[in-house]
Amino acid sequence: MSSTTSVDVMALAGELAQERMKPEWSTFSLELNEEQRELQAWVHDFAEKTIRPAGAEWDEKEEFPWPIVKEAAEIGLYGLDGTLSMFIDPTGLLTPIFLEEIFWGDAGIGMALQGTGLAVSAIFGQGTPEQINEWLPRCYGSASDPQVAAFCSSEPNAGSDVSNIRTTAKYDEATDEWVINGSKSWATNGGIADVHVVIATVDPTLGSRGHAAFVVPKSEIKGISQGAKVKKHGIRASHTADVNLDDARVPGRYLLGGKDKLDARLAKAREGKTSRGNASMATFEASRPAVGAMALGVARAAYDYALDYAKEREQFGRKIIENQAIAFKLANMKTELDAARLLVWRASWMGAGTLRGAPHKFENAEGSMAKYKASEVGVKVTEEAIQILGGNGYTREYPVERFHRDSKIMTIFEGTSEIQQLVIARTISGVRVP
Numbered sequence: 001m002s003s004t005t006s007v008d009v010m011a012l013a014g015e016l017a018q019e020r021m022k023p024e025w026s027t028f029s030l031e032l033n034e035e036q037r038e039l040q041a042w043v044h045d046f047a048e049k050t051i052r053p054a055g056a057e058w059d060e061k062e063e064f065p066w067p068i069v070k071e072a073a074e075i076g077l078y079g080l081d082g083t084l085s086m087f088i089d090p091t092g093l094l095t096p097i098f099l100e101e102i103f104w105g106d107a108g109i110g111m112a113l114q115g116t117g118l119a120v121s122a123i124f125g126q127g128t129p130e131q132i133n134e135w136l137p138r139c140y141g142s143a144s145d146p147q148v149a150a151f152c153s154s155e156p157n158a159g160s161d162v163s164n165i166r167t168t169a170k171y172d173e174a175t176d177e178w179v180i181n182g183s184k185s186w187a188t189n190g191g192i193a194d195v196h197v198v199i200a201t202v203d204p205t206l207g208s209r210g211h212a213a214f215v216v217p218k219s220e221i222k223g224i225s226q227g228a229k230v231k232k233h234g235i236r237a238s239h240t241a242d243v244n245l246d247d248a249r250v251p252g253r254y255l256l257g258g259k260d261k262l263d264a265r266l267a268k269a270r271e272g273k274t275s276r277g278n279a280s281m282a283t284f285e286a287s288r289p290a291v292g293a294m295a296l297g298v299a300r301a302a303y304d305y306a307l308d309y310a311k312e313r314e315q316f317g318r319k320i321i322e323n324q325a326i327a328f329k330l331a332n333m334k335t336e337l338d339a340a341r342l343l344v345w346r347a348s349w350m351g352a353g354t355l356r357g358a359p360h361k362f363e364n365a366e367g368s369m370a371k372y373k374a375s376e377v378g379v380k381v382t383e384e385a386i387q388i389l390g391g392n393g394y395t396r397e398y399p400v401e402r403f404h405r406d407s408k409i410m411t412i413f414e415g416t417s418e419i420q421q422l423v424i425a426r427t428i429s430g431v432r433v434p
């Protein structure tokens with residue numbers, strides 16, 4: 001039996017209401033601010049009018065869409081200024097909002113516009129202020145002559161296992177140059193970029209702790225060349241190629257972070273002390289929520305298309321959406337999409353906080369969670385869209401088969417879904433799960 005005591009409910013409510021007038025009670029909001037909404041509308045407009053109509057053509061041609069990159073550069077949608085304004089956003093939301101809209105337009109063209117981002121993150125994360133000033137503008141070129149940049153970490157035997165990188169960098173003290181030798185695989189923009197950020201080992205006995213990142217500009221350095229161009233399942237407008245380094249001699253000042261910092265890090269590693277991560281892992285960690293946002297864009301494109309189609313298509317004398325089997329699919333697609341977006345936005349907000357020393361930092365590999373969930377949702381939602389379109393969905397006359405092909409890469413690059421689970425498991429448990 002419950003006992004009741006006399007309570008002045010109105011007085012209590014009044015007290016609570018006073019308490020919750022304090023500013024800290026009004027800080028949680030999922031409402032976008034004016035600038036975020038404006039960016040979303042502007043990018044969506046470009047995605048709808050310019051990117052989406054060109055998607056099928058560039059996918060079919062399997063070529064880099066320079067005319068669209070030029071158009072984007074002319075209006076400021078591709079370039080350093082836009083990237084910087086997103087990077088300094090304290091909410092962290094401008095980047096996922098931008099990427100979701102671009103990739104909603106088309107993921108292959110989206111990747112052509114975004115591929116430079118990995119090299120930029122590496123330079124921003126590991127470069128000295130002088131290196132950032134010198135190289136970031138060169139990554140993007142100008143509005144009238146845009147350039148792209150490439151980040152070269154993966155090798156034939158070092159994909160998930162970056163510690164297995166075999167590309168070497170040896171220091172030539174006489175000339176103050178690094179001599180780089182090796183072969184890189186699957187580099188986005190590899191060979192068509194001027195600025196290549198190359199991860200090489202300077203001490204193979206130290207595994208990933210012996211890695212360093214070098215800027216290798218193709219216009220200046222002999223010995224860097226494009227290998228085979230990769231033929232792909234999806235994102236075919238994005239250029240992917242092997243990159244070969246054959247006695248590429250790079251000035252000492254092109255080592256990101258500088259030699260003193262590298263020497264200090266290597267000395268620590270040789271003493272068996274832990275240091276804060278390694279060159280390529282640091283770059284991947286910062287960019288994972290962004291891949292989640294790209295996956296969201298493709299998934300939303302497929303969901304939107306399937307919803308419209310289901311409301312139009314008639315079978316057995318009624319719209320196919322009037323069947324619970326189809327309506328529930330769409331309900332689940334939308335629910336999964338929104339759940340994934342919340343994870344991506346949370347991780348992006350935490351990422352911005354981590355950069356600024358704010359209290360909301362990554363604690364449980366939330367960046368990996370966001371990438372893992374959103375990329376898997378992307379594959380599932382785009383597959384369901386094909387099912388909803390039936391035979392039409394399977395043909396190239398309709399875009400959903402392309403969305404499905406494009407979505408799959410999100411579960412593979414910048415850490416496969418299995419590697420994301422490994423990172424999350426290790427972070428939450430503190431156990432080095434094998």
Ligand SMILES: Cc1cc2nc3c(=O)[nH]c(=O)nc-3n(C[C@H](O)[C@H](O)[C@H](O)COP(=O)(O)OP(=O)(O)OC[C@H]3O[C@@H](n4cnc5c(N)ncnc54)[C@H](O)[C@@H]3O)c2cc1C
Nearest residue numbers: 151152153154159160186187188240412413414415416418
């Ligand atoms: C289109 C495209 C663009 C790319 N762009 C770039 C780029 O710009 N720069 C760059 O450096 N790289 C790039 N990559 C490479 C990409 O990052 C790698 O392909 C990815 O990291 C996976 O490595 P892998 O292909 O060697 O697969 P593997 O590492 O061989 O993995 C194969 C399978 O084994 C699983 N696996 C591996 N290890 C474990 C484990 N310990 N536990 C459980 N499962 C495991 C994986 O999850 C996967 O399912 C790109 C790749 C593609 C296809």
